[in-house]
Amino acid sequence: MxxxxxxxxxxxxxxxxxxxxxxxxxxxxxxxxxxxxxxxxxxxxxxxxxxxxxxxxxxxxxxxxxxxxxxxxxxxxxxxxxxxxxxxxxxxxxxxxxxxxxxxxxxxxxxxxxxxxxxxxxxxxxxxxxxxxxxxxxxxxxxxxxxxxxxxxxxxxxxxxxxxxxxxxxxxxxxxxxxxxxxxxxxxxxxxxxxxxxxxxxxxxxxxxxxxxxxxxxxxxxxxxxxxxxxxxxxxxxxxxxxxxxxxxxxxxxxxxxxxxxxxxxxxxxxxxxxxxxxxxxxxxxxxxxxxxxxxxxxxxxxxxxxxxxxxxKTPAKIVNAVKGREEQVKGFVEFNHVSFSYGDEDVLSDVTFKAEPGQTVGIIGATGSGKSTLVNLLHRFYDADSGVVKVDGTDVRERDIHKLRERMAMVMQDIFLFSDTIEGNIAYGNPDAPFEAVKEAAKIAEAHEFIEELPEGYDTIVGERGVGLSGGQKQRIALARAILKNPSILVLDDTTSAVDMETELRIQETLKKILVGKTCFIIAHRISSVKDADLILVMEKGRIIERGTHEELLRANGYYQKVYVNQHGGLEAVEDDREVVYQYGAE
Structure with missing residues (x-):
């Protein structure tokens, strides 16, 4: 009955x-x-x-x-x-x-x-x-x-x-x-x-x-x-x-x-x-x-x-929008205050604390499973922290209107998803009213315009399901263009350039510097070349921040970051400071 x-x-x-x-x-x-x-x-x-x-x-x-x-x-x-x-x-x-x-x-x-x-x-x-x-x-x-x-x-x-x-x-x-x-x-x-x-x-x-x-x-x-x-x-x-x-x-x-x-x-x-x-x-x-x-x-x-x-x-959502969530514009001040998170019985993040201001780029590196992606997932409020507070512009994300918050953010995820649509449609997904010239400009910044123009139907090319027919690097660049076109206050790049060559990555980084003025950017990467120019680099291990600082500061710290750098580059670069000392791996 x-x-x-x-x-x-x-x-x-x-x-x-x-x-x-x-x-x-x-x-x-x-x-x-x-x-x-x-x-x-x-x-x-x-x-x-x-x-x-x-x-x-x-x-x-x-x-x-x-x-x-x-x-x-x-x-x-x-x-x-x-x-x-x-x-x-x-x-x-x-x-x-x-x-x-x-x-x-x-x-x-x-x-x-x-x-x-x-x-x-x-x-x-x-x-x-x-x-x-x-x-x-x-x-x-x-x-x-x-x-x-x-x-x-x-x-x-x-x-x-x-x-x-x-x-x-x-x-x-x-x-x-x-x-x-x-x-x-x-x-x-x-x-x-x-x-x-x-x-x-x-x-x-x-x-x-x-x-x-x-x-x-x-x-x-x-x-x-x-x-x-x-x-x-x-x-x-x-x-x-x-x-x-x-x-x-x-x-x-x-x-x-x-x-x-x-x-x-x-x-x-x-x-x-x-x-x-x-x-x-x-x-x-x-x-x-x-x-x-x-x-x-x-x-x-x-x-x-x-x-x-x-x-x-009747399945309830655990992430519930605030009844009277604050809807003011997002400027980009981000603060993690003693944040911990577990998935089931597994601790994923433990006592994470840091701050980022508008215009700053924060690099996050660490081994697979160290909690890098989970950290930015909490920022987007895909999950809620078990303890501690994640704040945007000084307000707990749980007290903000979740849709307005995410509208001012853009994220290029590790697992790139493209819709069965034209390339133009995929790039304009976050900003469907954008003019075609803006779509092209975003593609140029993402170093995607050139290969798109070479396709038989250019921007009108239909992308196969989940991006079938495109290389990993091409999918990454289209996803990056999609995030850029959205013109967010906070941009998250989760291992975005892992599938592109070093030369293309360098060009993307140089172009991104121009558009990231006044924006907060989080770059999650395994390659130090992707984060070395960041204003703040967080080194994560087993859900904790074990090192933090700039590229030069972390090289001098003789810790995990320095070891990763040596493994990727075969030695240390000259690091200039007020004493003009050249640091070698293992030096004090």
Whole structure:
């Protein structure tokens, strides 16, 4: 009933059309009784009573009722289909809105295939229920009720005899509902797993081929596909136990009607026409009983899917926007004050403290897993710190309007993502109203203009999914141009030039200096050449800042930074200070 109440919340908007559809279903149910009644009249009055002048009028009524029934049925089927499409449209929009509101915590733990299963397969089950199952349940219940009432008005004793088997059918229908429900939940869960395997294989098909792992992936899919088959077979076994019983019991109506009705006709307590009417109404008892199993199937499938959809709609976001968040312009003052963060049981950042002012460039280096990317993720409020405060312009980021804050930031992430769009569209993603000349200028700054111009369609070239068709360096430069065009107050470059050659990196750095005036920039890198000109360099290890200072200061510190420099460059450069001392590796 919870799932029914949930879907009614969306149907309520269309309650007038919904009610009209149900009224038309009742009319069709009433019209379904006309032909059996007229058939009985023809036998008793025309054939036996020899009232031949009634024949054509009675046949005309039968034809008219059939045509009217067909037209009304077509109309309300169309009504319910349109209602279902509107309902699914609304729910799907809400699902997509929810997916856009959910944060990194959710996407870190949820597989894409599971999300897609809810957006497609589960939504289709919801649509089918609202478009077909609802009126079929109502229609079959009305047919059964009308037929029973009609039978009792004709001959109560024969009606009672035929209904004697109904409680038994109801018992088995209830048992079927109870037994089949869990199997559909398992089927939906396994379908999500199967969907995830397919999605991962498609997304990672280049890795699969590069490592010649096609047989492994095929086997992995086969295992999940086998699981999906077994779940469906387990559900089918439940049906195999109950459906034959329901069908057999439904067939008992005919036996009772012929046996008991025949005796009554012989004893003159029932006319032959009335028996023919009962015979014509058998389907009105038989069909709802037969349909009960299938409708139970549909309802259980709907419940399983509705739970999945509702669960996603109710999934809370851990990152919640401030109710009255501050929306003032971002100048670029950044402060981390004793910030710590853990992901599950793993400590990622521990007691991180530093400040950056507008116009400053902060370089962040450290080994993989040292917490460099997590640090800037907290700045963008992709996650919230467990303790300590991250401030922008002196205000805790948790107290600012999250959308306004991110609008004034730009980030080029490690994992470059390009949309299946033109190159111009990708660059202008953060500033869609930017003129084409501004797009070109951003591409020039990012050293992307030259290779874009060499493409067959230039800036109108369609980029393949996730940037397929472009080299790693080309994707990085397009992503950098996208961030530059946004003209942010705070720019984060997360290993942005790792895939470009040293000469291109140097040109990018020289050009960036011109546009970073007055902006706060964070550069995360493994190459010291990327951060050596920064105003402040933070050296991270196991989530802590172990060294900080300028390039020259860190070279003189004889620590981790100096060792990395020697490993990358083979020796120390001359470092000038007021004593004009040339430092060598290991010197004090």
């Amino acid at each position: 919870h799932s029914i109440r949930w879907i009614w919340g969306y149907l309520r908007e269309f309650k007038v059309r919904f009610s009209l559809g149900l009224v038309m279903a009742v009319l069709v149910t009433g019209l379904n009784l006309v032909n059996p009644y007229i058939a009985g009249r023809i036998i008793d009055n025309v054939i036996i009573g020899n009232e031949r002048d009634l024949l054509f009028s009675l046949i005309a009524i039968m034809i008219g009722a059939t045509i009217l029934k067909t037209l009304i049925r077509y109309t309300y089927q169309l009504v319910f289909e349109r209602i279902s499409q509107n309902v699914v449209y609304t729910i799907r929009n809400k699902l997509y809105d929810r997916l856009n509101l959910l944060d990194f915590y959710f996407y870190d733990k949820t597989k894409t295939g599971d999300i897609m299963a809810r957006m497609t397969g589960d939504m289709e089950m919801v649509r089918a229920f609202t478009a077909w199952s609802i009126y079929m349940i109502f229609e079959n219940a009305a047919i059964l009720l009308f037929a029973i009432v009609f039978m009792f008005t004709i001959h109560p004793q024969l009606a009672l005899a035929m209904l004697a088997v109904t409680p038994v059918i109801g018992f088995f229908a209830y048992r079927l509902t109870y037994a089949v429900g869990p199997t559909f939940s398992e089927i939906r869960g396994q379908f999500a797993k199967l969907n995830s395997v397919v999605q991962e294989n498609i997304s990672g098909n280049r890795v699969v081929k590069a490592f010649a792992k096609e047989p492994y992936e095929i086997e992995k899919f086969t295992v999940e596909n086998e699981g999906y088959k077994e779940k469906n077979l387990a559900s089918a076994k439940v049906w195999e136990k109950f459906l034959p019983v329901l069908d057999s019991l439904a067939g008992v109506f005919t036996v009772v009607m012929i046996l008991v009705g025949g005796i009554m006709v012989i004893n003159n307590s029932l006319t032959l026409g009335e028996l023919a009417t009962f015979n014509g109404l058998i389907w009105a008892l038989n069909n709802p009983m037969r349909m009960a199993g299938w409708l139970i199937n549909d309802v259980q499938r709907f419940i399983a899917s509705a739970k999945k959809v509702e669960e996603l709609l």
